[in-house]
Amino acid sequence: MTPQATPPTGKTALLVMAHPDDAELSSAGTVLNLIEQSYQVRYVVCSTGDKGTKDTAMTPFQLAAIREQEQKEAAAVLGVHQITFLRHPDGELDQSRSLRDEIALLIRNHRPEIIITHDPWRPYQIHPDHRAVGFATADAVVFARDHLFLPVLLELELAPHAPLELYFTFPQVADHVVDISAVMEKKLEAIAKHKSQLQYMPAWRENIKLMGSKLAEGKPFTYAEAFKRLVLTYQ
């Protein structure tokens, strides 16, 4: 019998992000809203973030451990249900088949309705990890969906899975604006756990609020997060 892409049955959202802190900075309010709507929210963090410091005494190994702990604490503030750390070196992700295949495997395993990732098509997106993860995740959606891709996954009894929606963070043009006014303080509380990153940004609270209010311009609410949303339809 030919396996078919199965429609999702549970309500799961999977965030596939390059670094510890990307999920909270881009999407913490949306995560809180999804959990409020009874979604299981799970993270995939692709790199250790082990280059994100200006402290010349810090080693990459120390920083990776610090940032993984910060990510766990930030996710716990939001009530995120699970985190998978892929632990690739920071800055060295590329559009590899192996990253795409790792993400495809995790999509089949977690079977999300919604996937949230970086927008790799945003003009002047200079961070290579953000581009790499965005492209790898978009490609992985196809590899997770169609059974003839990655036949080894069938051997592992990971049946094809077709997500319904793909959200890209910080897009050039947003078409899905989420009201996070009621949860802005909780978003700030989660971001505050990323102490190793915030020490260089004393005005981070004001900047996060300013960004949230800009994204809500023209809307009947105070703060927003905004995405490019692809609705994936299947026959």
Ligand SMILES: [Zn+2]
């Ligand atoms: Zn990042």
